[in-house]
Structure formats: C-alpha cells, structure tokens
Amino acid sequence: MAKVTKISRPKLSKTDEVYLIGIFKGTLVTLKHAFKSVFGKSRGADSLNSSGLGVTMQYPEEKWDDELPEYYRGAPALVTDEQDRERCVSCQLCEFICPPKAIKIIPGEIPEGDEWEKVEKRPQEFDIDMIRCIYCGLCEEVCPEQAIYLRKDYAITGTSREEMVHNKQKLYEIGGKRVGLVNKWNELK
C-alpha cells in the first residue's frame, strides 16, 4: 500500500491575507517597465528587435525571419539542383514516414527522350496537406535523394482546405534551387 501523507496548507499571516500589498508591488514593476519603454530603455529591446514600444514585436508588420536559426522547421518543400533537375524521384519514403499522413504522391515515369531519362522516375503529383503537416521534419530526414527540405516559411494560410494543399508546383516554388547537394545522377550513372 502506498503511504499517504496529508499536507496541510501553510497558514497565511494577516498581511498576506489582505493581498493588496502584493498587487501594489506588481503594479510598481509594471509601471517601472512602462516608464522605461517610453524612453526606449526596455531591457532586451535591441536584441529582440522590438518596435521601440516595450519589447513587443509588431507582427506581422515586423517579423523575426532574419533571426530564424538554420535548423528552423517551417513548411516542407521540394528543391531542384544546380542542373535544374527535380531532385525527387518519388520513392515515397516521405509519404511512408509522415506521421500525420500529410503527403500524397502519385509516381510517374520520365518519358523517353527527356534530358533526365536515365533517372526513370519522378512524381506525377506531389501533394502536402498543410493542415495535416506537423512540421516534424521526418520527410527531410528520410529522403535518400536530398529532395525535400523544411524551409523557413511558417505563415501558411488559406481560405479553404483545397488552398492549404501544396501541390507539386507550389512545393517547387517554395523550395527553389538548392546548391551543393550530392550529384548522384552524374555522367557515371
């Protein structure tokens, strides 16, 4: 049997019971910061890139985008490489790993005569449902072709469910070109 210990509430003194002293102290702190903010002397105002009125950032007029770290996980997107090749070969590993099942891929064959015919496979359709996406980054981690990356876009909005589904075109738009990736499909391949 678990041992049960009864703990009684600490007894409050008379001054504590009144509360007013505590409220007064708190108000003083607030007022002190209010005064300072008017003279632009808020603590951390510079490092937080504040509007000058206290430490508040006036979102969305002001954004913190420049401060986002390299490892920030925003919207997932597809990238092309230096040779303007679609990196994605639709192996569907991201679709498999995706915990909320946000990714849907319809694979397709690269037709004969295409510049990248030897790659044989690329996505016909590639949809990421941004309502479902939880920005976990597993798709980026699992990708064997360095084709999908989580970018710094975080304000993904839309007025309908359909609009919230990023299709292949939109994903390449967000992803853009990425340089310095492994050139696996080189002339030796």
Next chain:
Amino acid sequence: MSETLTPQLPKDEAAEKGLVNVQIDGTWIQVPKGTRMIEACKMAEKEVPHYCYHPKLTSPGNCRMCLVQMGMPPRPAPGAEPVYGDDGYQEIGWMPRPVISCANTVGENMGIRTTGKLVEEVREGVMEFLLINHPLDCPICDQAGECSLQEFSVEHGRGQSRFVEDKVKKPKNVDIGPRINLDDERCIMCSRCIRFMDEVADDAVLGFSERGTHTTVTCHPDRRLDSNYGMNTIDLCPVGALTSKDFRFQMRVWFLKETNSIDVNCGTGCNTTIWTRGSKVYRVTPRRNDDVNSEWMPDSHRLAFHETQGDDRLTDPMIKVDGKHEITDWNTALTAAADALKEFQASEIAIIASARQTNEELFLTKALADTLGITTLATVPRTGEPDGKLISADRNPNTNGANLILGATPTTEIIKQKLHSGEIKALLILNEDVFEAAGFTHDDLAPAEFIISSNIIANKTAHASDIFLPGASFAEKRGSMINVTGRLQRLNQAIQPTGNAREDWEIIRDLILTITGEKNDMFMIENVLKMIATNIPEFNGITFSKIGDQGIPLIETGVEIPLLTKERAQAAAGIIVG
C-alpha cells in the same frame, strides 16, 4: 546369463527411419537422407541467406551466398574403429573452407555451422562482390522493400563500399518482353529466371552473354520474353532486374496490404496474393501451394484483375425506365425485382446461374429457385484450350461446386429455346454475360418480358436488363470454390465492394428476403457455409477456418494439373527439391 544389450547408436536409430543425424549450430536433428543442407537448416529454423537457390528449380550454386561451414567425422585410421562419444555421436572434424549449402546433401554425423567467424566473413565477402556493380537505384527500383539484396546487405553487408573504381555500365530499362522490363545493372547473375524459363516454362529464351563482370542476362536475339508464364520471373528475381511493366512505378510495396486468395479465371484456381492499397488492387502474385499451382501463375490470369476496376465498373443498382437505366437505391431495386418476379408464374421464370459464383452464392441461388418454385436453372459452360501447365480447359473456377450444389444443370440452349417458344418470360441472370459466354443475341433475349441481372461491369447483358444489381469482384468478396481437382479453396476479401455494390451472396439473400417478406439470421457468410455443411453431405463439417489458406481436398475428380505432374517427376528424379 543374459547378454548385455548394447545401447543403440543414434545413427542406427535414424537409419531405421531413413534419416540421418545432422548437427546444425550445435543442435542434433534428424533429417531425411539426401536432403540438401540448406533445407536441413530450414528445418532447424536457421536462416541461410541465398539468391540462386530455389526449391522448385535446379541448383547451379552460382551466387555463393549460402556458404556454410561443414564438418564430418574424421576417417578412422586403417584397422581403427570409429570412436563414439557419450552422446553416441562421433566427433566432428570441421573443414577449414566453407561449402555451398544449396547443392550439397547431408550425411550421417555431419555438422553445419550457419554462424561463426568463417561463415560471417565469407558472407560479407560475397555480399561485397555482389554489390560492387550494383547501382544505387533503390529509390527508383520497384523491388525496393521486397529485395533480398537489400535485406541481406543490411544483415550481412559491410555498410560501406571500399570500391573506388568505376562501376561497370550495362543496359538499363531494356524492353525484354511485352510485360517485363530488364535492368541489367541490377542483376546479380543468380540465373533463376534463366532456369525457370528453361525448366518450368519450357521456353528457354533467356541466357547469359559476355564474361566476368560484364556478364549480362539477355534474351535470344530473335525472341522476346513473351511466354504466358514469363511474369513469374519477376517474382523469382531476388533483385529488381526483372520488373513488371504493369506494376512499374505504380506503388511502393510497403504500402500494399497482402490478402491470400485464389485466382478465378480458370478451374485450376491458382493460389494468389492480392496486393491492395485503399480500395485499389495494384497487383496479383502467385502464392505457393504444392497441390495446386506450385509457385507459379499464368500472366493472363495475373493481369485479369484490371477488368474489375476499369471505367465500365457498375457501382449502383439500376432500374430501366423508358428504355434508360436510372440509378436507384438497393431497397427500391430489390422491391422492384421481387414485385416483378411475383407477377410471373414460377414456370415462366428461368435462372441463369454461373459456375463463376462461389459455393455460398450458388447455394443461395438454389434457395432462391426453391423459394419461387423455379425449375429452369441453367449454367454457362466456359471452355478453352488447356495449355498443358496451369490453365485448365474449364475456364469456370467453380464448375465442381456448381455441380455439387445445383446438381446437373442444363446449358443455356434450353432457355434460349423456351424463350423463343414463349414458355419463359422472365430471366434472372447471375454473374454472367449471356452475350459473351452463352452466345445469346438480342433476338434471343427479345421475347423476355423482364430481365434482372447481377454483374460487375457494364456488359451487354447489363444493358439489356430491366433491373441491374451491382455485385462484387473476386477481390471484394469472401467465399469458397472447388477447383478441377476437387480441392475446396477460399476467396478472401481484399478490398470493400466499390461504391454501392454489394457482395453477391448478400444480394441473393436480400432478394429472397424481399420476396418472402421474412427475416432470417444469415448475417455473415459463415452462416451460409454452415447451411451448406448441414445440407450437402460432401461439405459436412466444413468451415472457413478449416479450408485455410491452402484449401482442402473435398471430392475426387481424377483430374491432374500437368505442371504438378511434371514437377513431381523432377523432384522424384532429384533434379529439384520440390
């Protein structure tokens, strides 16, 4: 006074039963004399990785992946007697070099090690050689996920390549046949496909050309890999060298759900696995059953599933109003069908049942005929040329079941005559297209005042019918069928019926209930099989779980499957394991 009984040695005990003692990874087991070492290891539940070995094919021993360490008792010096230990076995003298376990047979007092330093090192070495020229194609390769090379390289590979030279380039994406693509770079020269085409398909079109690292699997220059059994090479190929054109880039295999079922395109009833994702069938592959189809399946039957998910699939009950079909709901359609049937005398109605129906559907069809008192019941025979392997002359999957449940039924010719003579005025056509199979013409059907049909696709019969009831395809229903050899096998449901379609047995049950206005407790197909088991003596005691995935012999028909006869002869001759 009495002689001391010498305790019998294990070798003598085993020899009495035709067995030999083999020590596998330290454990002694008894296996039949002449067993391949790899099969003995399988019996001992020890995995020996292999590529070229296949129990249904000869063993050339060319992949070298199944190397194990082997040992035999040392030969006694001249005049010396063998020394037996306390356990009755001789001490094993281990050989310093590994042997291939696929082409060697076991011997008395043999020792096999499937693990240990030597075995692990040679496996790693073989794996490294196999991977030297193998391209890094896994992300685009259809075999990924079911590839032995992937699996064994994880288990036995080095993890990193030491190969700094350029890989050998070979032809990729070669159009080798109408249904098959060849990627020579991925090939590991196991020769399974070559042996299959030679030994099983009797169409030796494949072979190796070139030498050394440039060895390439090629098709005979004047021929193509177009045998009707060619696609079995895709299943056989341990890597992604041979891939299906039909399944090419359709779906990665790890998304697919496997359902054990049977083929319904001929009387053989090849055992199959249906691969589905969501409500779509992606492929059908053969499943091993040594009493039906060995491990093979004809291509024509493998690809037949496409018919069930084309654009002409009907998914809603329909009633013809002013010569045009209108979609309706099940209640309306069934009530209309029941009302229409009641307007005719029992002798004026004919049922065209089908040997494509499952036993359960046939039984309910019989019950429907009995309910209405219908005596004119016919089935459509469907015959073709047998191919001397797996395709039977009987193209109906359940002829034996129909004969057992419906009794001997006349062909549809009699119905044709009775329609013209005006004896028959209403037709109930189940799972059949009378135009395609029974040779009906529009003139033949013209005298019929009312036609109710149930099918899955928009064929001419569906077009001609006044009420159409959409049924389920082979992948969408459960049931049992009896193949040409009299084996009872079961169909399993891989996907839900498309749209508003229903399983066929439910349609017939509901039609009976609508006609009689009664209720019964046949909620599950198991109830129907139970009814069959109590009514038809051959089915006595049969349940779906008793049928199992391999089926059970139910009746004697004396029919043999030619491919199995050949395979058994090969096994008896010791050419293959079988």
